[in-house]
Amino acid sequence: MVSFRLSNxxxxxxxxxxxxxxxxxxxxxxxxxxxxxxxGEPAPSLTWVRxxxxxxxxxxxxxxxxxxxxxxxxxxxxxxxxxNNNVGNPAKKSTNIIVRALKKGRFWITPDPYHKxxxxxxxxxxxxxxxxxAVPSEELTFSWFKNGRPLRxxxxxxxxxxxxxxxxxxxxxxxxxLKFTDFGTYTCVASLKGGGISDISIDVNIxxxxxxxxxxxx
Numbered sequence: 001m002v003s004f005r006l007s008n009x010x011x012x013x014x015x016x017x018x019x020x021x022x023x024x025x026x027x028x029x030x031x032x033x034x035x036x037x038x039x040g041e042p043a044p045s046l047t048w049v050r051x052x053x054x055x056x057x058x059x060x061x062x063x064x065x066x067x068x069x070x071x072x073x074x075x076x077x078x079x080x081x082x083x084n085n086n087v088g089n090p091a092k093k094s095t096n097i098i099v100r101a102l103k104k105g106r107f108w109i110t111p112d113p114y115h116k117x118x119x120x121x122x123x124x125x126x127x128x129x130x131x132x133x134a135v136p137s138e139e140l141t142f143s144w145f146k147n148g149r150p151l152r153x154x155x156x157x158x159x160x161x162x163x164x165x166x167x168x169x170x171x172x173x174x175x176x177x178l179k180f181t182d183f184g185t186y187t188c189v190a191s192l193k194g195g196g197i198s199d200i201s202i203d204v205n206i207x208x209x210x211x212x213x214x215x216x217x218x
Contacts, residue, residue, distance in 0.1 A: 012088025013040030015064075015081060022096040024136060026196030031071050031097060035064035035081030044085035051078040051094075073099045073135070100192055101135040105200040107188065120208060126178050130188030131170040132200050139194050142171040145187040175206075183207045 018034040025031055035046055046064040048055060056075045060067040068075055080094040110127040111120075120126060134140035144151040144159055151173070153159040158174040169190075175182055183206055191199040 009041060010085075010087045011039060011041040013044035013083035013085050013091045014038045015044075015046070015083045015091045015093055017081060017093045017095055019095050021094070022098050024098045024100065024139075024194060025071055026100050026194070027072055028070055030067065030069045032068075033066040033079055033081070033095065035066075035083075035093065037064070037083055040083060040085050040087070040091075042085050042087075044083035044091070047082050047084075049080050049082060051080065053077065055079075068097075071097070071099055073101050075099065076135075098136050100139070100194055100197050101133070102140075102190055102192060102197050102200050103133050105130070105132045105190060105202050107131070107202050107204055109204065109206075120178065120206065122178055122180065124178055126175045126182075126206065128173045128175075128186055128188070128204050128206070129170060130172075130190070130202055130204075131167070132190040134169050134190065134192060136192075137168055139192040140169055141191055141193055143189045143191070144171075144173055145189065147184045148187070151186075 015035055015037050018036060023031060033048070035048070037044055037046065048061060048066045056068055058069055060069070064081060066079065076097050076099045078094050078096050080092055082090050082092050084090040107128060107130045110129070111124070130142065132140070142161060151157060151159065156176045158176065160172045160174070162170045162172065171188060173186060186204045186206060188202045188204070189199050
């Protein structure tokens, strides 16, 4: 004899995400977020939402699984899975998607050779500053070159990276007691440790008539 017992027991929902937080990806990659229920009676329904905007149009939803094919920087942000079964409060778990990016490289020279009262003089200190916007900023690294050859920090050529809280994404090359032999093309190369993103390279020509700039993607 088989007997059945009916129960009116209910329980509020609980869930977990089977993903890291944050998730750092390269543009063009596909990303899949998985949300599973760990409790709730009756069985809760699962939905995905995005903070500060709607889900990307290309999003594919399958139950608690969200897939974004060929992700772009516009798709970055916080994604939340919400479980609801009308018992108690809905359950919510979130993760932040960060899409790697390097952009807006620029430089400036101190003293400013573009200012009529300043110029590059032998025996003076010259500082070349290079700045880029990087996501995530903690993966940003800089390399310096002179006429195509790697530069390392020394007593006369001091390479520093400024406090990210004060001037994020900035590196400086201080040339102490400028000499004729210091004239040449200095290159600042910004890259991300995670890879997958083209470097940004900025050339600065230092001479008695400095005033040229080039920027290109490597």
